[in-house]
Amino acid sequence: MPEKKAGSEWYRLDNAGVLYSALQKETYSAIYRFSAVMDQPVDRQALQRAVDKTMPRFPTFRVRIKKGAFWYYFEPNDAPGPFVKTDISNPCQPVRFREDNGWLVRFYYYERRISVEVFHAVSDGGGALVFFKTLLTVYLREMGYTVSNTCGILDVDAPPRLEELEDAYGKYAQGKGRRAPKPGKAYQNAGTPEPFYTFNVTMGFCSVLQLKQKAKEYGVSITEYLTAVLMKVILDKQHREAPGRELPVALAIPINLRAWFPSETLRNFILTARPVIDPSLGEYTFEEVLHQVHHMLRLNMDRHKMRAELTGNVRFTKNRLLQIVPIILKNPVMALGYRVAGVRPYSGTYTNPGAFVVPPEMAPHIRRMEVILGQATIPRVHCASISYGDIMEITFAGTQQETDTERDFFRFLIRDGIAVKVESNRTQ
Amino acid sequence: MPYCVHCGVELDATATFCPLCHTQVLDPVQPPDTEAPKPFPTQRGEVAPVSKQELALLITAMLACVAVCCGILNLFLKPESGWSLYVIGVAAMLWLWLVPPLLARSMHLLLRLLVDVAAVGLYVYLIALDLNGQSWFWGLAAPIILWGGAILLLLGLVLRVYRRSAITTLTILIGSLGVFLVGVEYLIDLWLYSAWDPSWSLVVLTICVGMVIPLIIVRRIPSLRAEARKRFHV
Ligand SMILES: [Zn+2]
Numbered sequence: 192m193p194e195k196k197a198g199s200e201w202y203r204l205d206n207a208g209v210l211y212s213a214l215q216k217e218t219y220s221a222i223y224r225f226s227a228v229m230d231q232p233v234d235r236q237a238l239q240r241a242v243d244k245t246m247p248r249f250p251t252f253r254v255r256i257k258k259g260a261f262w263y264y265f266e267p268n269d270a271p272g273p274f275v276k277t278d279i280s281n282p283c284q285p286v287r288f289r290e291d292n293g294w295l296v297r298f299y300y301y302e303r304r305i306s307v308e309v310f311h312a313v314s315d316g317g318g319a320l321v322f323f324k325t326l327l328t329v330y331l332r333e334m335g336y337t338v339s340n341t342c343g344i345l346d347v348d349a350p351p352r353l354e355e356l357e358d359a360y361g362k363y364a365q366g367k368g369r370r371a372p373k374p375g376k377a378y379q380n381a382g383t384p385e386p387f388y389t390f391n392v393t394m395g396f397c398s399v400l401q402l403k404q405k406a407k408e409y410g411v412s413i414t415e416y417l418t419a420v421l422m423k424v425i426l427d428k429q430h431r432e433a434p435g436r437e438l439p440v441a442l443a444i445p446i447n448l449r450a451w452f453p454s455e456t457l458r459n460f461i462l463t464a465r466p467v468i469d470p471s472l473g474e475y476t477f478e479e480v481l482h483q484v485h486h487m488l489r490l491n492m493d494r495h496k497m498r499a500e501l502t503g504n505v506r507f508t509k510n511r512l513l514q515i516v517p518i519i520l521k522n523p524v525m526a527l528g529y530r531v532a533g534v535r536p537y538s539g540t541y542t543n544p545g546a547f548v549v550p551p552e553m554a555p556h557i558r559r560m561e562v563i564l565g566q567a568t569i570p571r572v573h574c575a576s577i578s579y580g581d582i583m584e585i586t587f588a589g590t591q592q593e594t595d596t597e598r599d600f601f602r603f604l605i606r607d608g609i610a611v612k613v614e615s616n617r618t619q
Numbered sequence: 620m621p622y623c624v625h626c627g628v629e630l631d632a633t634a635t636f637c638p639l640c641h642t643q644v645l646d647p648v649q650p651p652d653t654e655a656p657k658p659f660p661t662q663r664g665e666v667a668p669v670s671k672q673e674l675a676l677l678i679t680a681m682l683a684c685v686a687v688c689c690g691i692l693n694l695f696l697k698p699e700s701g702w703s704l705y706v707i708g709v710a711a712m713l714w715l716w717l718v719p720p721l722l723a724r725s726m727h728l729l730l731r732l733l734v735d736v737a738a739v740g741l742y743v744y745l746i747a748l749d750l751n752g753q754s755w756f757w758g759l760a761a762p763i764i765l766w767g768g769a770i771l772l773l774l775g776l777v778l779r780v781y782r783r784s785a786i787t788t789l790t791i792l793i794g795s796l797g798v799f800l801v802g803v804e805y806l807i808d809l810w811l812y813s814a815w816d817p818s819w820s821l822v823v824l825t826i827c828v829g830m831v832i833p834l835i836i837v838r839r840i841p842s843l844r845a846e847a848r849k850r851f852h853v
Contacts, residue, residue: 279664301660392659393638395628435845598626598639605627612629615638616659 201257201266206360206504207459208312210533212256212263213525214568218387220285221311222565223575225323226304228558233300234334239275241330242298246273248347249322251356251457252313255293261518263312268293275300280616281390283565283588286310303558305330308565311459316544316562317447318457321345324549331556341550352455359454360505368502374465374536377441378429382591384570392563392588393597393615399546399583401609409478411485413578414543417585418442418466418488419481420607421574424599425538426470426480441467443533443540444488448501451494462500464491465536534568539596541574554580563588572596621646631658675721682710701749708745712738728775736768759810766802770795786847790834797827 204212211221246253254265270292278301286295295310307326309319325345328338340346385391399413406416425440444464454460466487468475475483491497507513513521547560560579563586567573570591577584587597594617601611621630621644623637632652636643644651686707693703715738720731740761747756774795778788804820837843 277662278660279662280660281663284664302656388663388665394658594639594641601628601639602626610629612631613623613626613638614631614634614658617638618661619636619641 201264202356203358204256204263204265204312205358205459206501206508207315207461209262209508210525210529211310211312213522214529215288215522216285217287218285219566219568222283222286222308223311223316223319224282224306224308224561224563224565225316225319225577226306226561226563227323227327228561229303229305230556230558231334232303233305235275235300237333238298238300238305238330241326241333242273242275244347245322245326245329248325248345248349248351249457250351251318252296252309252322254295254313256288256295256310256312258288258518261514261516261521263518265313270294273298277301278304278306280618281388282306282392282563282616283308283390284388304561314457315445315447315459315461316542317449317460320544320547321457324547327549327557328553331553336552336556338553339550342548344550354455355457357454357456358458359448359452359456359460360501362454363448363452363498364502364505365498366502367499368506369499370503370507371500373532374441374467376438376535377467378425378438378538379535379569379571380425380428380440380538380596381569381571382589382593382595385590385592390566390588390590391592391594391615391617392586393594393613393617394561395585395587395597395601395604396559396612396614397583397585397604397609399578399581402583405607405609409481411481413583415485415488416481417543417576418444418541419477419484420603421539421541421596421600422466422468422484423475423477423480424596424603426468426475428595428599430470430474437470439467439469439471440538441465441536443537445540445542446492446497447544448497451492451497462497464488530568539571539573540564540567541576543576545578547577547579558582559584562586566590574600621649621651633657671721675718678717678721679714682714686710704745704749708742712742728779729772732768732772732775736764736771740764755810759806762806763803766806767799770799770802786834786838786844790831790838793827793830793834797824800824 214221250267251265253268255268255270256263257266272292273294273296275298278299282299286297291297295313297308299306299308305327307319307323309322313319314322321343324343325347328340328344329347331338338344402413402416406413409416411419422440422442429437429440442465444466445461446464448454448460448462449456452460464487466484468480468483516524542562542564544562549557557579559582560577561584562575562577564573564575565588567589570589572587572589572591574596575586575588585600587600601613604611620632621634622628623630623640623642623644625640625642626637628637628639630637630644633655634644635651689703689706693701716735719734743760743764744756747753747760774791777791800823801817801820804817805815808815808817837847
């Protein structure tokens with residue numbers, strides 16, 4: 192694979208990017224959205240100015256994706272835009288590489304909400320949040336407020352730094368590689384598909400303090416508590432359906448590797464953890480699920496195991512044989528590989544990028560933060576959460592008609608004594 | 620603030636129903652707020668429909684190329700027989716089967732079957748023309764093609780309803796194969812002897828029925844169905 196060519200600006204996709212672009216179809220893209228609900232209605236012109244000032248600071252977001260003979264690659268996008276658009280009721284629609292001037296990032300506004308949607312090959316949630324926080328800072332400055340460049344906000348007047356552009360997977364892929372053993376099939380939690388281009392989003396809001404107290408009662412973290420609630424709810428759902436044989440329930444939990452391997456990259460740097468409960472061993476109580484999740488998530492947080500896994504993944508894309516396969520053959524094979532290794536072994540995804548921390552002078556202008564994971568490759572619900580101040584926002588989003596998973600999830604929280612407010616884009 | 624009476628969750632002031640359980644918000648004291656903006660936009664983003672034109676173009680080019688090449692070869696190889704017309708006919712038939720469904724975003728099942736059956740009929744008709752076989756075409760081939768089309772239509776409609784269960788699908792497939800073959804023998808007999816004398820097709824039908832009966836029993840009895848699912852992963 193040719194490395195970066197001297198004199199030209201193109202660069203290779205990182206490992207996760209290779210996968211997400213191989214899955215790309217007219218009807219499906221790996222995409223996610225972050226939103227900030229401000230204290231005032233959004234000023235479109237100010238937001239557009241903020242976008243124009245912020246994009247040049249983030250060269251890894253200011254790209255278009257091109258199809259080479261063997262691999263996709265990114266090149267700088269000098270086309271006009273991206274332009275701020277009025278928001279739509281069905282977010283996270285697929286990107287098409289040749290439309291919208293090739294932009295892989297989109298900006299929307301609705302009333303007080305500012306939203307940014309990012310194609311996953313460009314960056315993971317960790318990188319996108321740095322980008323979004325910086326954009327919000329520039330927007331607030333455009334509105335006449337003074338905000339300092341602290342809490343991870345980048346200085347848009349400074350040139351981009353090389354560390355932000357690095358392929359962190361490549362950097363840490365050393366030593367013995369190990370591809371994770373192939374996990375078995377999990378309960379799929381799939382529902383009835385909605386017509387093309389319908390995307391159902393349901394958000395629940397609760398108090399971080401209440402959650403923290405509840406988690407403390409059980410002796411676990413908030414993420415572990417919410418993961419366990421989701422798994423318990425899916426376990427019970429499968430049990431109600433009374434299949435001939437109950438399959439394990441497993442979640443895909445993206446882990447931000449920056450916490451273990453120092454990197455300032457704004458590109459992808461994640462691995463997936465897979466907590467799993469096998470109901471064929473007997474009916475698990477919530478406490479038992481929680482206990483399992485608590486230990487499974489911690490057991491996998493091992494520097495050496497994680498490095499071996501990411502090295503294995505990198506070796507795989509550097510495989511000589513795979514390199515010479517033309518892209519039109521490679522993409523379907525990789526998409527099939529994803530079905531086997533990335534869809535079948537999981538009942539859903541839950542991601543929690545953690546708390547969104549801003550400088551004190553910025554805090555009064557943001558009411559809450561929201562996150563949406565785009566559609567799954569099959570009609571099932573994906574869960575994501577983000578906290579800001581005392582508001583924990585939990586989103587269930589998917590292309591299925593049924594509301595069972597989110598209904599049972601929020602009812603569970605209510606029964607556990609946590610007040611929940613729910614909003615949705617569903618119209619019936 | 621409205622609350623869902625079933626879920627216990629707080630709802631937005633503009634909500635008319637609970638998005639979790641679809642229970643209506645009925646509060647005589649405080650009806651839903653119709654003035655305030657909804658929490659999410661109501662305008663849908665429409666994106667250009669999926670285009671399969673490239674694939675359609677590729678298939679068209681491949682079939683056209685085959686037809687042209689065989690036509691040219693025919694000029695030199697056995698020019699007296701016109702064998703290339705058979706290949707060209709197959710290419711035309713394949714085109715009618717494959718390309719219209721790609722171009723039309725959602726083709727109605729009935730229309731699609733009509734086109735497919737017409738394509739087969741046309742091809743066989745052209746062969747009949749070449750072989751001077753008008754009589755067998757109208758007497759035998761056309762009725763069999765129509766009968767096959769009718770069975771396929773029925774099959775398509777039934778499978779659309781019962782798509783979920785593999786056992787049901789198998790039952791219906793085997794059953795319709797038997798029914799189709801009985802019809803074929805009836806048409807052959809009618810054309811050859813002008814009288815129906817069922818023989819081999821009854822054997823086939825019996826075999827099909829024999830295979831279907833256990834499937835129906837398995838489907839009817841839940842414990843057996845669960846067992847079959849477990850063993851065969853269907
Ligand atoms: Zn409800």
